[in-house]
Amino acid sequence: MTSVVSVHRRRKIVTNDFLGLTVSHKMERGNLLQHMRHPSKPTISGISKLLACVIPIAQITIGAVYLYDCPRQHYIPIYLVVMGATGLALALLSCIPCAQDSDDMAPNLLNHLCTTWSTLASLFLFCWFISGNVWIYSIYQPNFNQTLTEDPYCNKTLYLFAFWTTTLAYVELGLLLLGGCCMLVCAFILGKRDPDDNRS
Template sequence: MAPSFQGNCLSTLLGAGGCVAGCTILLVSAFPVLQIVLGALYMGSCPVAPVLPVHVLVSGVGALLLLNLLALPNLLCPSRHTGSLWTLWVMSVGLLYCAWFLYGSYLVYSVYPPQYLDSSTVLGNSTSAPEVHLTQNHTKASPAASSGLHCDRSLYLFAFWTHTIVYAFAGNALVILICLCGFMKISDLVVKYFTS
């Protein structure tokens, strides 16, 4: 007797490959969960860029959504064929996430460097004065410092380094892709040269 469609999906879900994929998804989803927690924890703690905590929170939710859209159908039932409507939905969410990331880049880099407010003052609801950047024995006032606007140090640096690392990975991937395309083109020319 041939196994049923539901039996194939259940055996895949409970198999070793499904377990490895599930553990990988848990590890990959830890960073978006951290984004959600930091965005919620520091909500309202960045007057210089008031949307920055919302951006960090929504980025975490969007990353989890995109991860689930990409991985769950293949994890739960790899033999199921996804239609063009599903592909359109995933591409739409991916493009929206990229646009949100670019908006976040504007938020992060437009106020660089902000006047930092120490995390302990925000979490402890203290009204102490924000920190000022020190460079070469004198203080450097950022444009936000003169207006009294500040941002929580942990939140801002998390958002800053998240965006910077993503751009570094994207740049490296682009260089590797260009090198691979060039190598394939050269190897194709060499093969044509020696076969003709």
């Protein structure tokens, strides 16, 4: 919940009641999106990185525990383990100082290596995600009963976890796209209503 404390010409000081943070934003035309790209406070950033590690750790755990419990599609537990390990590596890489952008530091070889590895890992993760979609959705809804011998089974916990984490990735992507579109519309409207534009 944010509230405007005082409004100056082209400058707003905003108080964020969540965690008691005060943020100063210069609200100029074209700078709205630029200010949104700046990293958040260290505590919020740390909490978000910690939460980003929860799903990959759960994927590794579920995939390893039920590694041989899906004869119907034996790639599903492997998909979870690899997806979790790569996602966790990317999350941990974002905590290393060489992987973080800094305005006052010149790019060095270590920074380029971190960026290259992060890009390649993200590309692999995208391709692996598409493969996982094929493996998971192609057998929907599998036999969960291990005692039936005529139809290969897949462990219910394993399959439903893989199904819902994959489906939630699409939900998250949709929400991000919707939020991005809303921000662009707001930036366009704020840019059109800038009173200084009428003076020139």
